[in-house]
Amino acid sequence: MALTWSRVRAVNAVFETGTFAAAARRLGVSQPAVAQLVRELEAEYEVALFDRHGHTLIATTLCRRLYAATNKVQSIEAEALAILQQRDELSGGELRVGLGNAMPGMLLIATFRKLFPKVQISIEIGSWSTIVAGVVDQRVDVAVLPEVPDDGRFRREACIQQRVVAMCHPAYALASQAPVAIANLMDHPLVFRSRDSSAQRTVDKAFRLAGLRPTPAIVVNTREGMLEAVANKLGVGFGWEHGSSRVDRIAKVLIAEMEAELPEYIFSLAGKRGRLVELFFHAYRMSPYGEAISFPALAVDGYRLGS
CATH class of the missing domain: 3.40.190.10 (Periplasmic binding protein-like II)
Structure with a gap:
């Protein structure tokens, strides 16, 4: 779950009000919900954000620094919500x-x-x-x-963060391999995009870093064309992991050398x-x-x- 908006809101509300109960009233949620969010964050990173003194919570030095780092972002969120509330206008x-x-x-x-x-x-x-x-x-x-x-x-x-993945027909044996080494993709007919595609540039760089020079079986200038080629078993294509919601006759396979996510x-x-x-x-x-x-x-x- 990591450092999500809901956790940050809870920590910052407790920092500003001093108690779980007051923070819950400000956020419009239950006191146990606020306490759980704070404790989950403390447990996940093995840190103490508050020292307990009776019903009062005193922010630790780390908590004060976290608040300073995140409060600007929360202010932007508050401004955004104010704008969104004008939607009827x-x-x-x-x-x-x-x-x-x-x-x-x-x-x-x-x-x-x-x-x-x-x-x-x-x-x-x-x-x-x-x-x-x-x-x-x-x-x-x-x-x-x-x-x-x-x-x-x-x-x-x-x-959003996502990575480039290989795409093949589900009937391919490749579809059950996760992740696949980029060198193994050389054994399959490849469907490339033209070089004005960001996904294709990422693929070209990965092959180049691996010392490989693939010759594509098909080069197509659109994403839809690549997906149709893959769906019709013409080869293995490449695209962004969340670039399409299409699932019919398309299997997405992680590539070992391309597992890093990009924004x-x-x-x-x-x-x-x-x-x-x-x-x-x-x-x-x-x-x-x-x-x-x-x-x-x-x-x-x-x-x-x-x-």
Whole structure:
């Protein structure tokens, strides 16, 4: 469960109020629920966040440092919730969204639509380079992609961690192997994407680092084409683990040399503002991904939290 939003809210509320009961009243939950969240975090990392003095809880030095590190993030969340509470005031407008993969962007859009059903959404799905160009050219207002450059052009926020996996038909023996060595993939016909695909660039780099030079049986320029080739037993393809919700005739197989997870980002031009763009950045916290995402690893008094 790690350092999740619910645990941080509980710890910070206890820090500010001094007791589980007062923190529970502030959060609108039961006292045992608050106590359990705090104790789970202490047990998981084998730390003490509070010293007990009767009914009063005194924050330890580590807890005070954790509060300082997380309170800014919690303030941003409070601001986001204040914006989201204005949803009834949004009676129109259009938000243009660019997606590299159908997922996780579609789930984020579904959450946004539930919050703001009167806002029209235009969606462009394309390759990594096409969507980045769409943001730069302001053809789209906000986008969801992996490998967004960390430079002054973009405002970006990680929304999910995922990795590139091999994809094959479930009838392949490969489907039951987890993980598979990248060298073993050379024994199968390979379905590659064109190089403007972020997944393909990750695959190319992994083969190169392994000293391998694969020759693909098929090269296709779209993700849907790759998935159809795999579903029709034409070979082994590659894609982001959560890039599609499709499960029919598709098995996902972890690759030993590519097990590291990489962030997918919500991003826009650095100077691109406006209420709808702001709301999309914040809406993912209200989505199923929002509760699944832990805080980045924080170093507090020598401990690595959230790693």
